[in-house]
Amino acid sequence: MSHTAPELLTFEDALERFDPAMGLEVHVELNTNTKMFCGCPANFGGEPNTQTCPTCLGLPGSMPVVNGKAVESAIRIGLALNCSIAEWCRFARKNYFYPDMPKNFQTSQYDEPIAFDGWTDVEIIGDEGPETFRVEIERAHMEEDTGKSLHVGGATGRIHGADYSLVDYNRAGIPLIEIVTRPIMGAREKAPAVARAYVAHLRELLLGLGVSDVRMEQGSLRCDVNLSLAPAGDGSLGTRTETKNVNSLRSVERAARYEIGRQAAILAGGGSILQETRHWHEDTGVTTSGREKSDAEDYRYFPEPDLVPVAPAREWVESLRIALPEPPRERRARLQADWGFTDLEMRDTVGAGALPLVEETITAGAAPQAARKWWLSELARRANELGTELSALPITPADVARIQALIDEGAINDKLARQVFEGVLAGEGTPDEVVASRGLAVVSDEGALGEAVDRAIAANPDVAEKIRDGKVAAAGALIGAVMKEMRGQADAGRVRELILERLG
Amino acid sequence: MPDISRDEVRHLADLARIELDDAELDHLAPQLSVILESVASISAVAADEIPPTSHPLPVVNVFREDVVRPSLTAEQALSGAPAVEGQRFLVPRILGDEQ
Ligand SMILES: [Zn+2]
Numbered sequence: 329m330s331h332t333a334p335e336l337l338t339f340e341d342a343l344e345r346f347d348p349a350m351g352l353e354v355h356v357e358l359n360t361n362t363k364m365f366c367g368c369p370a371n372f373g374g375e376p377n378t379q380t381c382p383t384c385l386g387l388p389g390s391m392p393v394v395n396g397k398a399v400e401s402a403i404r405i406g407l408a409l410n411c412s413i414a415e416w417c418r419f420a421r422k423n424y425f426y427p428d429m430p431k432n433f434q435t436s437q438y439d440e441p442i443a444f445d446g447w448t449d450v451e452i453i454g455d456e457g458p459e460t461f462r463v464e465i466e467r468a469h470m471e472e473d474t475g476k477s478l479h480v481g482g483a484t485g486r487i488h489g490a491d492y493s494l495v496d497y498n499r500a501g502i503p504l505i506e507i508v509t510r511p512i513m514g515a516r517e518k519a520p521a522v523a524r525a526y527v528a529h530l531r532e533l534l535l536g537l538g539v540s541d542v543r544m545e546q547g548s549l550r551c552d553v554n555l556s557l558a559p560a561g562d563g564s565l566g567t568r569t570e571t572k573n574v575n576s577l578r579s580v581e582r583a584a585r586y587e588i589g590r591q592a593a594i595l596a597g598g599g600s601i602l603q604e605t606r607h608w609h610e611d612t613g614v615t616t617s618g619r620e621k622s623d624a625e626d627y628r629y630f631p632e633p634d635l636v637p638v639a640p641a642r643e644w645v646e647s648l649r650i651a652l653p654e655p656p657r658e659r660r661a662r663l664q665a666d667w668g669f670t671d672l673e674m675r676d677t678v679g680a681g682a683l684p685l686v687e688e689t690i691t692a693g694a695a696p697q698a699a700r701k702w703w704l705s706e707l708a709r710r711a712n713e714l715g716t717e718l719s720a721l722p723i724t725p726a727d728v729a730r731i732q733a734l735i736d737e738g739a740i741n742d743k744l745a746r747q748v749f750e751g752v753l754a755g756e757g758t759p760d761e762v763v764a765s766r767g768l769a770v771v772s773d774e775g776a777l778g779e780a781v782d783r784a785i786a787a788n789p790d791v792a793e794k795i796r797d798g799k800v801a802a803a804g805a806l807i808g809a810v811m812k813e814m815r816g817q818a819d820a821g822r823v824r825e826l827i828l829e830r831l832g
Numbered sequence: 833m834p835d836i837s838r839d840e841v842r843h844l845a846d847l848a849r850i851e852l853d854d855a856e857l858d859h860l861a862p863q864l865s866v867i868l869e870s871v872a873s874i875s876a877v878a879a880d881e882i883p884p885t886s887h888p889l890p891v892v893n894v895f896r897e898d899v900v901r902p903s904l905t906a907e908q909a910l911s912g913a914p915a916v917e918g919q920r921f922l923v924p925r926i927l928g929d930e931q
Pocket of ligand 1: 363366367368379380382383384385501
């Protein structure tokens with residue numbers, strides 16, 4: 329198929345003539361131990377087709393049973409998004425013929441979602457500082473993930489032109505929550521930024537709830553961007569496209585921006601938008617036509633006869649509501665005030681994914697600025713070198729707090745601390761063990777230090793003479809010599825004092 | 833009374849990836865209409881105050897503990913597959929559709 333880029337209207341021209349409306353559909357894979365309707369493990373990365381059973385393969389006679397933990401997670405997500413929780417709802421069969429579901433239907437929810445009518449406030453950084461956008465949530469419903477297809481042959485390796493497909497059903501049946509917004513209107517030129525901020529916000533919220541790994545690169549959080557344009561100021565909704573496969577925060581923003589430019593060019597040229605699924609191509613930054621969107625009636629939804637309704641008791645819902653964690657924005661504001669971080673320091677900490685780590689380090693006794701400094705400098709650099717997340721480094725917040733305590737006690741200095749970090753990261757043990765095994769403690773033996781200072785003065789008589797003449801800045805050379813002799817294990821401030829005592 | 837048109841049957845056949853020629857459409861459309869009419873006769877006895885039933889038993893909230901049970905081995909899972917490659921189910925080329 330042809331991938332030639334169609335004509336685009338520049339973003340600015342597009343917005344002069346049209347108002348974008350967006351709907352965002354986010355699929356979240358829950359981190360339950362087992363699948364939605366069977367006891368197969370729900371973890372990522374197993375050998376192909378080793379996590380299936382008669383139920384998730386849709387074999388005759390098998391019966392699904394709902395994972396109670398998944399229902400609990402769905403309710404907690406709904407509550408965190410200020411939704412109403414259904415008093416009674418059912419699962420439904422969404423029928424379609426495609427081999428990614430061996431049953432020929434996906435068990436989902438249709439007109440009875442477990443959560444509905446919610447909202448969440450999203451923050452974007454505009455030209456005049458932070459701005460809040462309220463995103464209304466239409467629904468959050470429970471369903472199951474599909475299997476994974478590998479298309480073999482054909483020119484592109486994609487489905488079009490493939491000779492055949494290979495299917496792995498490990499993922500089929502993993503609990504999925506689909507969160508659907510109402511049309512987001514009035515964001516104008518900020519629409520792409522709002523889309524990105526919404527997904528980032530959801531990710532933080534879900535992470536706080538502990539219900540999902542929310543790793544976009546692994547597909548445990550996926551976003552479809554629905555977008556339409558209407559004549560500027562018209563207030564109506566145009567024909568929308570649904571862009572799938574948008575699997576990074578940056579892509580969410582780019583895909584929205586691209587569709588605005590593409591649709592605007594078609595509409596400005598007198599054409600009309602085809603209601604269709606489109607595919608986002610990360611590499612080329614364009615969307616291409618998928619299939620025409622099936623109407624809901626094509627899926628012939630009907631209530632799932634093999635599953636009984638879900639009717640969450642109000643006491644259960646209320647107990648889950650009370651136990652919800654503090655919402656991300658409130659939490660950030662509270663921590664920033666407690667720690668005395670500037671806006672920039674806070675933003676960097678959050679952006680680096682270091683917030684929980686810094687928090688735990690402070691809880692373990694470190695001063696806020698020290699905790700921030702180690703995670704965002706030394707450890708961020710190491711994580712970057714290793715191509716891993718900060719949280720995946722083999723060091724705990726308690727270790728970081730202990731290293732800072734050793735500095736505060738004067739047992740080591742900043743320079744030695746870097747070697748302690750190195751040792752802990754290399755698996756050499758706790759900070760104290762690394763200090764002991766590498767012999768890193770600062771020499772606080774005044775006698776040994778004094779002798780080293782005397783030797784340095786004797787070896788550099790001309791420098792000593794300058795200091796005696798009042799050129800205190802020359803002391804640096806002697807401090808360097810002493811530190812070298814002590815192999816860095818001395819307190820440079822104390823060395824300076826000793827030199828000036830002798831020559832001052 | 834429901835009457836299913838020839839075009840609707842063609843559309844359903846497309847969704848089901850079944851190829852039907854004109855003669856088959858002519859043959860099947862009236863048959864499906866008869867089936868639909870038979871089912872629809874239920875609505876003649878179901879008055880407005882009777883809610884549609886999707887489950888025969890008045891049971892709700894049947895939940896399972898989130899505890900892993902052994903899965904099939906890949907060999908077992910694939911044992912009924914017509915074709916296998918790379919420990920995966922091999923399925924024919926899928927035309928004009930993508931999820
Ligand atoms: Zn299973």
